[in-house]
Amino acid sequence: MRITVNGQVREVEADPRTTLLDLLREYIGLTGAKKGCDHGQCGACTVLVDGRRINSCLSLAVMHEGDEVVTIEGLGTPDHLSPLQAAFLHHDGFQCGYCTPGQICSATAMLDEVAKGWASHVSDDLDRIELDDMEIRERMSGNICRCSAYPTIVAAIREVADAERLAEAAE
Amino acid sequence: MKPFDFVRAETVEEALAAGANGGRYIAGGTNLVDLMKLQVETPDKLVYISRLALDGVEQIDGGGVRIGALVPNSDLAAHPLIRTHYPMLSRALLAGASAQLRNKASVGGNLLQRTRCYYFYETAAACNKREPGSGCDAIGGFNRIHAVLGASASCIATHPSDMAVALRALDAIVVTALPEGGERRIALGDLYRLPGDTPEIETNLKPGELIVAIELPAPPPGRQLYRKVRDRASYAFALVSVAAAIAVENGVITSARLAFGGLAPMPWRSAEAEAALVGQPAGTDAFEAAAGALLKDARGYGHNDFKIVLARRTLIASLRDLTA
Numbered sequence A: 001m002r003i004t005v006n007g008q009v010r011e012v013e014a015d016p017r018t019t020l021l022d023l024l025r026e027y028i029g030l031t032g033a034k035k036g037c038d039h040g041q042c043g044a045c046t047v048l049v050d051g052r053r054i055n056s057c058l059s060l061a062v063m064h065e066g067d068e069v070v071t072i073e074g075l076g077t078p079d080h081l082s083p084l085q086a087a088f089l090h091h092d093g094f095q096c097g098y099c100t101p102g103q104i105c106s107a108t109a110m111l112d113e114v115a116k117g118w119a120s121h122v123s124d125d126l127d128r129i130e131l132d133d134m135e136i137r138e139r140m141s142g143n144i145c146r147c148s149a150y151p152t153i154v155a156a157i158r159e160v161a162d163a164e165r166l167a168e169a170a171e
Numbered sequence B: 001m002k003p004f005d006f007v008r009a010e011t012v013e014e015a016l017a018a019g020a021n022g023g024r025y026i027a028g029g030t031n032l033v034d035l036m037k038l039q040v041e042t043p044d045k046l047v048y049i050s051r052l053a054l055d056g057v058e059q060i061d062g063g064g065v066r067i068g069a070l071v072p073n074s075d076l077a078a079h080p081l082i083r084t085h086y087p088m089l090s091r092a093l094l095a096g097a098s099a100q101l102r103n104k105a106s107v108g109g110n111l112l113q114r115t116r117c118y119y120f121y122e123t124a125a126a127c128n129k130r131e132p133g134s135g136c137d138a139i140g141g142f143n144r145i146h147a148v149l150g151a152s153a154s155c156i157a158t159h160p161s162d163m164a165v166a167l168r169a170l171d172a173i174v175v176t177a178l179p180e181g182g183e184r185r186i187a188l189g190d191l192y193r194l195p196g197d198t199p200e201i202e203t204n205l206k207p208g209e210l211i212v213a214i215e216l217p218a219p220p221p222g223r224q225l226y227r228k229v230r231d232r233a234s235y236a237f238a239l240v241s242v243a244a245a246i247a248v249e250n251g252v253i254t255s256a257r258l259a260f261g262g263l264a265p266m267p268w269r270s271a272e273a274e275a276a277l278v279g280q281p282a283g284t285d286a287f288e289a290a291a292g293a294l295l296k297d298a299r300g301y302g303h304n305d306f307k308i309v310l311a312r313r314t315l316i317a318s319l320r321d322l323t324a
């Protein structure tokens, strides 16, 4: 099958039972996306497919023929960190780091969802969103952190969200 | 996972042809892949349907909306037509699963997702739904999440969907396509079956029948709400949920729609509870009467006895909020 990963077109041959997560880790060698639960419950495997965050453990790779996948490795590099990657470092948004790639991929897409005007379970108004800490927590609830680094994860996301808002206001 | 053939359908006709030959449809895969990993589900052939052009949300005659079966849950919740006219549906969707899951979960797959009964997931346990005739380990076992209405001596599992509860309150119609040709229109309440002594048969769909759309009639009068009570504030299935639309004129309830999640093997609707409200002054007496009507046949199985009390309180609190 053909799949684009972090901008590179790949031709891969794999058993139909292979999940997208296993394809990325075992066949393509991108071990950033992590396997926590393998059942859609922890978010460690979160990647972006055509710009949307999904759990790669609950998707078969063959369901993604022709899709564009972005993993944590595609968001930035050690020399050119994405704003969220830098903010997670700056705020210590992790302890062991196992959940971090999933957290950062998830947060990247989450900020896009907010920009599109998507409400969440805690939004009072379905048509107007204030991205306060409650909103960030609810929107990130699909990413579990066993080390419970939640306060610094929220702080890191908050910083990037605020910076984006300031940049928009300046335009 | 057991080996399987994989077919990617590009058109409804291709999907139906593959479905007619024993293929199992897969859309987002968030429920089916999960169950295949555990070998609770072991399909021989998967028919991948997400590329079918069934992803529109459009207005239809009579003031209703038609929703394609492949619209992702997240897009449906955010759609202007839904959040403006059917806010209980947006709310129910947003109360379900996580953002990642909602991005993949489809309308059709959400309706047909299977129970979260622990013993159904555990292949070493006795479960009539997974293995007909093997017994039910939930009866007499850990049954905190199980049904208090509509259950049987064979199975006491609940239907886990939030979306389906709102759709039941909104009188949704399920539109399907049949492999032998033609379409069917099935009221959501008639899509599901009670377990009786065949809990393995959960719906009235025929082999190979494909859900193509959901149609909502014009929204019910009054205010709408979806209220979900669960063990965590987020990312957990409902213990009890209520979808309600209530209209009040001069202090008297003129219209009531009530559907419930977490209580029964299917999204539950109670005509008696609705009748107990209509024509009555909006107040505690009517709310208590509605809760009494809803729960008059309720039966707990030990660990889930609390649901009967919780359902009563959740309904009354919801009605109070909607009529305040």
Ligand SMILES: Cc1cc2nc3c(=O)[nH]c(=O)nc-3n(C[C@H](O)[C@H](O)[C@H](O)COP(=O)(O)OP(=O)(O)OC[C@H]3O[C@@H](n4cnc5c(N)ncnc54)[C@H](O)[C@@H]3O)c2cc1C
Pocket: A039, A040, A041, B024, B025, B026, B027, B028, B029, B030, B031, B032, B033, B034, B049, B069, B095, B096, B097, B098, B101, B104, B105, B106, B107, B108, B109, B110, B111, B112, B113, B160, B161, B162, B163, B209, B210, B211, B212, B235, B236, B237, B238
């Ligand atoms: C951790 C976790 C938490 C969750 N929490 C919630 C929650 O709180 N509330 C909630 O409501 N749900 C919850 N879910 C369930 C989630 O909503 C479902 O998994 C999802 O809606 C299924 O949709 P899908 O498209 O992925 O279905 P699939 O897995 O692709 O399919 C599910 C079933 O539907 C059939 N099917 C799919 N589409 C069609 C069609 N068009 N016609 C005929 N048959 C079809 C398939 O054959 C299969 O049997 C949770 C799931 C997980 C993993």
Ligand code: SF4
Pocket: B115, B117, B118, B119, B120, B126, B127, B128, B129, B130, B135, B136, B137, B138, B139, B146, B154, B155, B156, B157, B199
């Ligand atoms: S309640 Fe139903 S699904 Fe659960 S063990 Fe009993 S038969 Fe199986």
Ligand code: FES
Pocket: A034, A035, A036, A037, A038, A039, A040, A041, A042, A043, A044, A045, A046, A055, A056, A057, A058
């Ligand atoms: S590994 Fe995919 S959600 Fe846990």
Ligand code: FES
Pocket: A093, A094, A095, A096, A097, A098, A099, A100, A144, A145, A146, A147, A148, A149
């Ligand atoms: S940093 Fe250890 S799991 Fe989150």
